[in-house]
Amino acid sequence: MNEAANTAAPETRIVYCRCAYARVVPREVKDAVLESLSASNLDFDAAPDLCEMSARKDERLREIAAQPSATIVACYPRAVRWLFSGAGFPLDPEKVRILNMREEPAEAIVREILPLAETQQ
Amino acid sequence: MKGGLDLPVLRVALYEGRGARALEPAQRFELLQALLDKGYRVTRVTNGSGAAHSSDGTALAALGRFEDAQPEQAQDGETQVFIRNIEGLSAEQAVGLVEGIRSEAGLREPGGWKPWFPVIDYDRCTNCMQCLSFCLFDVYGASKEGKIQVQNQDNCKTDCPACSRVCPEVAILFPKYRHGPIHGGEIQADDLRREAMKVDISALLGGDIYQALRDRSAKAKSRFSKERDEDRALKERMRCLAKLQDDLDIPAEVFASLPTLEEIQAKAKSAQEKSTAVNGSGAKL
Numbered sequence: 534m535n536e537a538a539n540t541a542a543p544e545t546r547i548v549y550c551r552c553a554y555a556r557v558v559p560r561e562v563k564d565a566v567l568e569s570l571s572a573s574n575l576d577f578d579a580a581p582d583l584c585e586m587s588a589r590k591d592e593r594l595r596e597i598a599a600q601p602s603a604t605i606v607a608c609y610p611r612a613v614r615w616l617f618s619g620a621g622f623p624l625d626p627e628k629v630r631i632l633n634m635r636e637e638p639a640e641a642i643v644r645e646i647l648p649l650a651e652t653q654q
Numbered sequence: 655m656k657g658g659l660d661l662p663v664l665r666v667a668l669y670e671g672r673g674a675r676a677l678e679p680a681q682r683f684e685l686l687q688a689l690l691d692k693g694y695r696v697t698r699v700t701n702g703s704g705a706a707h708s709s710d711g712t713a714l715a716a717l718g719r720f721e722d723a724q725p726e727q728a729q730d731g732e733t734q735v736f737i738r739n740i741e742g743l744s745a746e747q748a749v750g751l752v753e754g755i756r757s758e759a760g761l762r763e764p765g766g767w768k769p770w771f772p773v774i775d776y777d778r779c780t781n782c783m784q785c786l787s788f789c790l791f792d793v794y795g796a797s798k799e800g801k802i803q804v805q806n807q808d809n810c811k812t813d814c815p816a817c818s819r820v821c822p823e824v825a826i827l828f829p830k831y832r833h834g835p836i837h838g839g840e841i842q843a844d845d846l847r848r849e850a851m852k853v854d855i856s857a858l859l860g861g862d863i864y865q866a867l868r869d870r871s872a873k874a875k876s877r878f879s880k881e882r883d884e885d886r887a888l889k890e891r892m893r894c895l896a897k898l899q900d901d902l903d904i905p906a907e908v909f910a911s912l913p914t915l916e917e918i919q920a921k922a923k924s925a926q927e928k929s930t931a932v933n934g935s936g937a938k939l
Contacts, residue, residue, distance in 0.1 A: 551690040554768045555830040557837070564687070571683040571698075579686060579696045584769035584829055588807040593695070612829035612838025615773045619804060635837070 545649050546600040547577035550607035550634075554582050558608060558634045565639035566606060566646075575649060583607055587616040598622040598629075604649065606632045606642060661762035662712050666696045666752055669718035675741075676700075677719060684745040685717075692749060693764025715755050717748055734759070770830055771807035772817055773838075778825035785817045785826060793817070811908045819902045 549570060552558040570577055578593070580586055583605075586594055594617055597603055603624075607613050610631040617624045632642045666689055670676045677685070682698075689696050713734045724737040736755045740748045756763065772785070772793060781802050786794040794817075795805035818826035818836045824845055827838045835841040899906065 552830070553691050553693060554765065557830050557832060567686055567690075568683050571686055572679045574700060576698050576700055579690055579698075581690050581693045581695060581764065582769055584771070585767070587773070588769050588771060608829055609838030611775060611840070612773060612827050615775050615827060615838075616829065618776065619773050636839075 544600070545602040545604055546597060547575055547646065547649065548583075548597055548603060548605045548607075549577060549579045550583040550605070551579060551581050552583075552608065552634075554585070562634045562637075562639045562642075566634060566642050569639075569643040570606075570646065573647060575646070583613065583616055587620040590620045594620050595622045598624050601628060603629045604632065604646065605629060606634060606646065608635045609633055663764065664694065664713045664715055664752065664756045664759065664761045666694050667714055667716045668696060668698045669716050669720075670698070670700045673722060674718035674720050677740075681745065685740075685748055688745045688749045689752065692753075694752060713755075713759055713761055715752050717751070767808065768812050768830070769807070770812045770814075770828065771810040772804055773827040773829060774802065774804060775825045775827060778823045778841075780823055780825075782822065784820055784822065788820045789817050811905065813905045814908045816902045816904050816908070 547570070549567060551563060551567075567579070570579075578597070580593075583594075597605070598617055599622075605613055610633060613631045614624055614626070630645075632645055634642060668677065668682065668685065686696055686698075713736065714730070716735055716737045717740045718737075719741045720737075720739045724739065726737060728735045728737060736759070738748075738751050738755070740751065743751070755761075779802060781800070783796070783802055786796065786802060791806075791809040791811060793804060793806050793810045795803055797803050815828045815831050815836055818824075818828060818831075824835055824841050826836070828836050829838050831837045835845050
């Protein structure tokens with residue numbers, strides 16, 4: 534499920550996509566992941582919809598793409614990668630890993646994220 | 655862009671750093687859900703690491719359980735910051751505060767457009783321009799260097815994946831589509847076989863699906879004009895459209911808004927000219 538080999542790093546930026554305008558990400562998965570993120574000590578960015586940000590060529594995508602390390606919790610890695618690229622801010626696969634809430638169960642995603650909380654304490 | 659997408663947006667920071675008490679976990683979760691589902695971007699800030707800071711000039715609503723009185727407004731670089739204490743407020747009330755700030759500041763109302771548009775996988779795209787030629791709504795364009803691009807995302811017809819169906823390389827994604835590989839999932843051998851078959855069909859049709867449809871329409875018109883059976887002509891047209899709609903998974907409303915033959919011909923001519931202009935000799939359309 535990981536696109537990159539990058540593992541937990543203190544500076545890892547976490548980005549959660551709610552996919553708020555469609556029903557393709559199971560509600561129970563995105564809620565469970567958000568609840569776990571919310572209950573952790575992690576700082577994170579939560580976006581209603583990365584597709585919309587891509588369409589707007591949102592500068593926040595540039596900031597995310599420029600992070601030394603980022604974990605994006607969204608949908609299919611191929612889709613996320615080309616959404617960023619389409620906005621003009623290609624992701625460096627060595628620095629970014631993408632977790633897929635359309636395919637992976639919430640528990641598996643949370644297992645990937647929560648170790649980051651320990652590193653950020 | 656639709657819904658004023660080019661207008662500034664209001665972002666929200668849940669501030670739980672120095673000088674503020676942490677939100678209760680249930681309150682934080684409920685507030686996050688409510689804000690996101692309303693279309694607001696939210697950053698949780700606990701360590702003042704600057705996660706909420708941005709140089710993009712957007713406005714920021716900073717919500718927190720502040721220990722001391724805070725100014726209602728501040729400036730952080732180019733970003734206007736609206737500070738509100740949400741001590742004792744429900745999620746609904748806090749969202750109401752945010753809506754109030756957005757409204758007073760004249761910022762874009764979030765939502766209002768389902769972000770549905772094609773995304774190109776350039777690892778697969780061969781720049782054949784078939785998508786540009788096929789799309790009737792000018793979603794595609796070409797860069798100065800002649801590279802196919804998605805240029806008018808909000809022209810795309812919601813839930814219509816037709817261009818991805820004509821792409822011979824499975825290079826067009828719609829991240830909100832239900833099925834793979836169009837939704838961005840990994841491409842399987844079966845998908846490639848299906849695409850190869852599609853190319854063959856396209857070749858059989860003469861390489862131009864519009865031309866094929868036009869020819870078919872002309873033949874049908876000729877046949878039915880001879881037969882003078884309008885009901886039969888209409889039934890045949892409906893049958894063909896239903897089959898095409900089903901095959902390509904195209905929403906009924908897209909079919910209902912299809913342009914006239916003249917408009918299609920003008921579009922094809924324009925696409926040809928664009929392609930010729932950017933590629934010199936012209937891409938195959």
